[in-house]
Amino acid sequence: MLKETKKILVVAPHPDDETLGCGGTILKNKAAGNKICWLLITSMEKEQGFSEERIQEREREIEKVSKEYGFDGVFRLNMPTKRLDTIPNEKIINAVSDVINKVMPDTVFLPNRSDAHSDHKIVFDSAMSSLKTFRTPFVKKILVYETISETEFGSAICGDVFVPNSFSDITEFLDRKIAIMQIYKGELSQHPFPRSPENMKALAVFRGAAAGVIYAEAFMLLKEIW
Numbered sequence: 001m002l003k004e005t006k007k008i009l010v011v012a013p014h015p016d017d018e019t020l021g022c023g024g025t026i027l028k029n030k031a032a033g034n035k036i037c038w039l040l041i042t043s044m045e046k047e048q049g050f051s052e053e054r055i056q057e058r059e060r061e062i063e064k065v066s067k068e069y070g071f072d073g074v075f076r077l078n079m080p081t082k083r084l085d086t087i088p089n090e091k092i093i094n095a096v097s098d099v100i101n102k103v104m105p106d107t108v109f110l111p112n113r114s115d116a117h118s119d120h121k122i123v124f125d126s127a128m129s130s131l132k133t134f135r136t137p138f139v140k141k142i143l144v145y146e147t148i149s150e151t152e153f154g155s156a157i158c159g160d161v162f163v164p165n166s167f168s169d170i171t172e173f174l175d176r177k178i179a180i181m182q183i184y185k186g187e188l189s190q191h192p193f194p195r196s197p198e199n200m201k202a203l204a205v206f207r208g209a210a211a212g213v214i215y216a217e218a219f220m221l222l223k224e225i226w
Helices: 017-031 052-069 089-103 118-130 174-181 197-211
Strands: 007-012 035-043 073-080 107-111 141-145 166-169 216-224
Touching: 007 017, 007 089, 017 035, 017 052, 017 107, 017 141, 017 166, 017 174, 017 216, 035 052, 035 089, 035 118, 052 174, 073 089, 089 118, 107 118, 166 197, 174 197, 197 216
Parallel strands: 007 035, 007 107, 035 073, 107 141
Antiparallel strands: 141 216, 166 216
């Protein structure tokens, strides 16, 4: 009996969220022969104070990261980073819905709603509005990932916090995940900066201990139909 190929959509508010949140799991699924698409919501703009040189550098980073993962499709909405709150919610929902219906994934990865960055909350809410079962019956699983420097600094209000209940063994893939993250120049710094190679490994160790493996990524399972 042939193994069924999974179709996965990773939704990232910003370039690097996909790597920090589920880079090892992306690599693991590619190694298993599954198809993975990347939905990138925001991009840099001159109007936000980014130089043309920095914008072009970020474009090269995105292209290189995409090749490293071997994504089967990359979708970019090019909405202004850090300014999603200025865009009508309906516009974001419709744009995300269009991609979901093109890819028709069975599994979707989303950012955590209670992260410190407002873009993450807006992306989560917009995606969940697009993922109602009667609209996307082909989606069988929704998982939320944690993003270093955002999730741990988010709201700690009861009922609005990241509580993992699903773990992915990335023992074989952590080193490559960290190497891919290093493509994003300026996003990593030395420990104790939250986004450091040491902290990425420390989180993988911590989540791995909870799962009984060496290194793991943690998720919140929001929906599973089986």
